[in-house]
Amino acid sequence: MLRIGASLVSRRVSCLIAFLRCLRQSKRSACTSYPQGDSNMANLLNGIKPILLMGPGPSMVYDEVYAALAKPTLGHLDPYFFKIMDGVKDSLRVVMNTKNPVTFAVSGTGSAGMETVFTNLVEPGDPVLIIVNGFFSKRMEEVAVRLGAKVDLLEFAWGNPIILDKVAEQLKKNRYSLVAMVHAETSTGMCNPVREVGELVAGTGALFLADCVTSLGAMPVDMDEHKIDALYSCSQKGLSCPPGLAPVSFSPKALEKILTRKTKIPNWYLDVSLLVKYWEGEKRAYHHTMSSNLIYGLYEGLRMLLDEGLDKVFARQIAMRKLLGEKLAKMGISFLIPEELRLPHLNVVNVPASIDEASVRSRLLNEFRIEIGGGLGALAGKVWRIGLMGHTARPENVDRLLAALKACL
Numbered sequence: 393m394l395r396i397g398a399s400l401v402s403r404r405v406s407c408l409i410a411f412l413r414c415l416r417q418s419k420r421s422a423c424t425s426y427p428q429g430d431s432n433m434a435n436l437l438n439g440i441k442p443i444l445l446m447g448p449g450p451s452m453v454y455d456e457v458y459a460a461l462a463k464p465t466l467g468h469l470d471p472y473f474f475k476i477m478d479g480v481k482d483s484l485r486v487v488m489n490t491k492n493p494v495t496f497a498v499s500g501t502g503s504a505g506m507e508t509v510f511t512n513l514v515e516p517g518d519p520v521l522i523i524v525n526g527f528f529s530k531r532m533e534e535v536a537v538r539l540g541a542k543v544d545l546l547e548f549a550w551g552n553p554i555i556l557d558k559v560a561e562q563l564k565k566n567r568y569s570l571v572a573m574v575h576a577e578t579s580t581g582m583c584n585p586v587r588e589v590g591e592l593v594a595g596t597g598a599l600f601l602a603d604c605v606t607s608l609g610a611m612p613v614d615m616d617e618h619k620i621d622a623l624y625s626c627s628q629k630g631l632s633c634p635p636g637l638a639p640v641s642f643s644p645k646a647l648e649k650i651l652t653r654k655t656k657i658p659n660w661y662l663d664v665s666l667l668v669k670y671w672e673g674e675k676r677a678y679h680h681t682m683s684s685n686l687i688y689g690l691y692e693g694l695r696m697l698l699d700e701g702l703d704k705v706f707a708r709q710i711a712m713r714k715l716l717g718e719k720l721a722k723m724g725i726s727f728l729i730p731e732e733l734r735l736p737h738l739n740v741v742n743v744p745a746s747i748d749e750a751s752v753r754s755r756l757l758n759e760f761r762i763e764i765g766g767g768l769g770a771l772a773g774k775v776w777r778i779g780l781m782g783h784t785a786r787p788e789n790v791d792r793l794l795a796a797l798k799a800c801l
């Protein structure tokens with residue numbers, strides 16, 4: 393009897409404790425509506441497996457850059473961080489071959505660089521000429537039209553060269569405040585004649601703008617010699633860093649246009665007249681919270697590039713393109729663009745007839761952990777884009793891709 397009584401009491405006590413616990417928990421969840429962390433939830437980051445990036449970007453990132461990214465975050469107004477920013481500016485000037493004081497990195501990808509130069513240099517009603525022979529020059533039109541520019545397009549079929557006589561003719565027909573073109577057209581793998589167009593534009597009074605997203609760090613960019621007034625690029629291709637920063641540079645003539653605009657720059661975040669006050673001078677004015685870690689990465693990527701030497705890097709890429717081309721030819725795979733017009737580091741190749749290109753790319757990714765690019769726009773389904781940019785351009789990478797491609801075909 394006594395034992396039954398005791399067990400009844402102890403059951404009641406545990407019921408009471410459970411009830412009180414429940415009450416406490418429901419009170420807690422009543423005042424905090426935040427989701428609770430679930431310790432059983434898988435950490436998706438643990439599922440990231442190593443990958444060989446051989447597409448049009450991002451390219452392989454140096455281990456040294458990964459180490460730089462992981463250094464302690466400094467405040468964006470820390471004087472030591474300003475020294476690192478100054479180092480980035482100096483190295484960018486070397487890679488761009490320019491003396492322009494206004495050379496820095498915009499927070500954002502290559503497209504943010506595109507927006508920055510157009511937004512600062514174009515006012516509503518400005519006559520702008522865009523030379524188009526691929527996907528990315530078309531994107532320039534999209535950006536310029538949104539700014540209210542009167543845009544003329546001088547169009548050549550995708551993958552066709554820019555005919556200089558036609559450019560000269562167009563420049564005689566109209567006066568432009570800005571002429572824009574893409575240096576390395578990533579959609580077709582074509583190298584466009586920036587030097588020659590720069591010469592033609594120089595006599596007209598227009599500003600000359602070049603998209604160097606795929607060329608910077610991977611092939612010669614001679615900003616001053618080629619009379620480029622504004623250029624933009626990205627961190628994730630020739631500079632072998634993760635995406636997230638867009639190097640830009642403005643000539644004194646471009647800066648004059650910015651400072652004498654009749655209308656206010658329509659975008660506060662990308663306003664170069666404000667950004668320079670943060671990137672330059674003894675006293676820096678807060679503009680936005682720059683990612684110090686991304687800047688460390690860019691600093692280190694530029695250091696790696698300049699330590700190896702630009703000429704050596706360019707030569708390494710050309711040697712890898714030759715190796716790739718010879719081996720692809722044996723497999724019956726040809727290039728889209730003739731050799732003399734081809735980029736040294738981004739290879740756009742024709743997908744053999746009867747091959748489902750997307751399934752080959754997906755096998756390369758899933759079975760072999762190799763990423764290559766497919767075609768854009770009119771070239772979708774017809775080409776593969778194989779990047780040999782910066783750190784990616786190594787013989788072992790070319791061999792690995794070719795062995796995997798063979799297995800897939």
Ligand code: PLP
Nearest residue numbers: 501502503528578603605606626
């Ligand atoms: N311009 C060119 C020539 C490009 O190749 C790219 C991207 O590949 C862009 C602009 C846009 O750059 P992002 O994708 O970094 O914004």
